[in-house]
Amino acid sequence: MVQSTGVKKKFNKQFFLNNGLYVVMLALIAVIAFISPKFLSLVVLRDILMQSSTRIIVALGCMFILIAAGADLSGGRMVGFAAVVSGSLAQASTYSNPFFVNHADLPILVPVLVSVVVGLIIGMMNGYIVAKLDVPAFIATLGTSMFIYGLNSLYFNLPPNNSQPLGGYQKAFTELGAGSIAGIPFITLIALGCMVFVFILLNKTCLGKEIYAVGGNEEAAKFSGINIFKIQMFVYSMAGVLYALAGVLEAARTGSATSNYGAGYELDAIASCIVGGCSITGGVGTVQGVFVGVLIFNVISYGLTFIGVSSYWQNVVKGIIIVAAVAIDVRKYRTKS
Amino acid sequence: MGKSDVVLEMRNIDKEFPGVKALNHVSLQVRKGTVHALMGENGAGKSTLMKCAFGIYHPSAGEIFIDGEKTEFKNTRDAMDQGISMIHQELHPINTRSVMENIWVGRVPHRKIGPIHVVDERKMYKETVELFKGLNLDIDPRKKVGELSVSICQLLEIARAVSYGAKVIIMDEPTSSLTETETEILFAIIKKLKVQGVAIIYISHKMEEILKISDEVTIMRDGSLVGSWIANELTQDLIVTRMVGREMTQRFPQRHNVPGDIMLEVENLTSVNPHSFKGVSFHVKKGEILGVGGLVGAQRTELMEAIFGIRKIDSGSIKINGKQVQIKSASDAIENKIALLTEERRSTGIVPMLSVLENTVLAKQTAHTHKYQTSLRLLVDRKRADDTLQFVDSLSIKTPNIKTQIQYLSGGNQQKVLLGRWLLTEPEILILDEPTRGIDVGAKYEIYTIMEQLASQGKSIIMISSEMTELMGMSDRIIVMCEGYISGMMDGKTATDEKIMHCASSHRN
Amino acid sequence: MKKLLSLSLALLLAFTMTACGDASASEEAGKAGAEEQLVAGMVWYNFGDTFITATRNAVSDAAEGGNIKIDAADSQVDISTQTNNINNLLTKDVDFLTINNINPAGAPEYIAKAKEKDIPVIFVNCDSPSDEDLNSYDKAFHISSAAEQSGYIQGDLASQYWNENPAADRNGNGKMDYIMLVGMQGNYDSKMRTEKSVERVIENGIEVNLIQEALCNWQRAEAQNQVASIIAARRDDIDVIFANNDDMALGAIEALKASGFFADEDSYIPVLGVDATKVGVEAIKEGTLMGSSLNNPVILGSTVYKMIELLSEGKEITTETLGRTVSEDGNHIWLDYVQITAENTEDAEY
Incomplete structure (x- = not known):
């Protein structure tokens, strides 16, 4: 009896802890809108969603890793690699500074698929290093991130390109990044699709449940017959695919690509996930939470620029939010003493 | 005073x-x-x-x-x-x-x-x-x-x-x-x-x-x-x-189970680790509760984990129903209808931040995924909830609801959830490693009752226990281990503290 | 599953190796030369930087067939890494040291170290060490583009557009309302371009008003995001966008396009970059980027190599021997920026 009321109370508190995130976001929007009422417009909403789209996809990849109690620092460089690979394959044959001389216009599915496959391979590599070679995930992915960046720079520097920013994409590819249907940008739709896919995978499939179990208590999962290796391989591969997809869309959206694309995205993604309620110790994380986490960061950077606040302040605010979110997170999952 | x-x-x-x-x-x-x-x-x-x-x-x-x-x-x-x-x-x-x-x-x-x-x-x-x-x-x-x-x-x-x-x-x-x-x-x-x-x-x-x-x-x-x-x-x-706050006449339930044919037979099992179990042979019958006594460090847990496929075996064989089996992972063990309720509830049992439901269905979901899936390979939440509720009921697990995170349940209730997890896999052989450690008296009795019922249904139960009374009160037969060897075997009814202690320390010196 | 995995890993490795092989072939070629090879240690601030990579490529092209081996190090935009790189190269007893310095305060120390080893030291494409420091050692040089020029070019182009197009003042307040996209805080180029562009506009007698200064870390995506936000907030006030490099300028153009600019002549907004990258020049041809300026990495790279070559032959560096303007005291070499607009895009070829 005593215990069950205790549980209930804990839930009330947890309810507030969980929803603190929404409160923070609404407060942010309210403050910005108070200073500049124009902020509450469809254009702004569309811009923020569009800018969040690629970040959401990266963060979803990162979420898989965090739920499985792993770590992944290779996300940003993977985005960059995928951006350059897809960019190099998506150029129009008429472009005057092509990456590949004398190529025909490839169907845009080709750059997308090639990049995604590259992401998959690198993701599998991460998974293998972590799960089979037992290298701590943090170190393993730090290593692959350097490795990927190096590969990317080498590829990007191939003559005749010699490290020039890529450009001259086929119309269809640019359209993928900049076009919209009924006012909703394609890339936002793709991000939405990814969210639905990940949501179903995590909540409605056995595999998803196993990922949560492995992250929540790897030993218990092992004793319950779950193949830890398989799960680790899966989460890192999945993350690799999502990073690569984000990279492709980033190239399409900006109409360019350089080997520096994606730099630092992995940390932004981790921050968004944590702010969105993923636990640093694994086993916890929701698609909705991560979505709001990403949105918060984009509302901050977009909103503060919108009201003319200096870029330096944006980082101050972001930093405070990350620390506050983790402080809440720690309390949320603190077990009864 | x-x-x-x-x-x-x-x-x-x-x-x-x-x-x-x-x-x-x-x-x-x-x-x-x-x-x-x-x-x-x-x-x-x-x-x-x-x-x-x-x-x-x-x-x-x-x-x-x-x-x-x-x-x-x-x-x-x-x-x-x-x-x-x-x-x-x-x-x-x-x-x-x-x-x-x-x-x-x-x-x-x-x-x-x-x-x-x-x-x-x-x-x-x-x-x-x-x-x-x-x-x-x-x-x-x-x-x-x-x-x-x-x-x-x-x-x-x-x-x-x-x-x-x-x-x-x-x-x-x-x-x-x-x-x-x-x-x-x-x-x-x-x-x-x-x-x-x-x-x-x-x-x-x-x-x-x-x-x-x-x-x-x-x-x-x-x-x-x-x-x-x-x-x-x-x-x-x-x-x-x-x-x-109520009368508790007995500490152990009446046992009606009747041991039958041999279910699990272990022969000459030796660990790859030289400090672990060596040349271990024993068997369990259908409908039998086999107690495993010994001191901490007698390698009882290690032996059971090896039978369950978690630890590596150097030599020896495991037979189930007379047929030799190869068990290389927990999922192999589950396929062979073995269940292992581990000793360390927190580190190898519960997934603390997941719900009672998720914790209950964990093993079955992995081993018999198809039972919970639609043709589109999506999980059917109702089936999972039904299974969970069945055990919340039959094991009288006290929880606000099945969505409650398991970490907020008492030790005894957590243990019952874990027992439910294994019963869902429909095991024929249940290995219970210190099943009542850190659990209060009421819950202990309930767990004993469940063990008795399972044995009566013809399941084989292996129970590791360091509590003498529990060993003697619940086992049909007791084997005692010492420093990786089986140092003694006795009938549950005639076992005494002294006999068990003697065997448990016989390989010392 | 396992087989598939090892296969894919093997493929990836194979790919890596061939990729490495291709790219390093040119550098390797030089190594196989004569026994008595001189080595030039080169420290660059960031291998990932487009301009630096182009300069490095130009150096290796120039070194091909020559007798001097290049040993290049990447400081990864980090002062302590730069210091380590310099120390490592000195320990390796290189015969020349070039530093693409990101730590101006460290310059005197670097000169002293080179002096100790009695090897020439060349500061490349960075803030100049003080004349006192440069003069303290007769083998210390500084070669760089005149960073302020790139700012002046932007300022002049903006002023010209402003004076020729009455509609340029989009909100009619009589002031040039501009957005400044900043590359990197504390970076010398970034600082010069930010300051000198606007200074020149004012010198030309035009009143200015800063709408917003946005720090975009040289990144296209970052600039695109921030400019989108500024457009949403102050769409009708923006007269000109200055960007510290082409990548950011193109990001701004992408954002402008997305919100309906560049659809026709009336929705044109002058955007100015620096670097004249290939994509930048494409945008100039397309009519979106108004202008850029070129600090030709090929000229920089080949001139650096030429300097090393002259020094190795024991010759003096003068305007005559080098073919570039050398300052009177003989230790500054200033390379000019070239203005690139729709009229002279062919000048951006290198």
């Missing part, structure tokens, strides 16, 4: 947490040079009361007296300064530092050379040796704590409490990880402390222990005091009745 003997008195203590009254007018008098047992089921408020006595919690109402003087504890440091020490259930020694540094941490003997405090190693060593001598402890003060066993660490904690000059030492389940011999060492130390006038507050679920060493017993239930009695006036049954 006069009033003047009372060293610690807690009077009408209330403790409220938001929305919960954890303690309701609880009073306690602890006398100098006595062992005062504090008993009650999990959640009765024992630990909360002790946390109030040790300055971890501040009582919402009530008074605390030390040697008749009213006092208050600002924090644990304050409580320690006033002569209260507490030895926790779970220890947190600094494994990489020496025994003596662990004892004196925070107040290391030092000399001042100019502005610099220099550790006086010699003085520290000398004082540690003296301290250990007073307690009959034979531990090298210079050894790293990480190299010592858990039980020795427990004794170190006690030595540390003594070194603070404690008048009252609170021991919360001190024997939960100790073997019988280690327990004896602990009891000898307690006796010495009593002579020195130290009062001990002793929390334990083990009734024999309580009756053996305590002078007085206080029983709590649901945050309230049931009463305090002189230990001599109590019997196990009386204690149980008062703890549970």
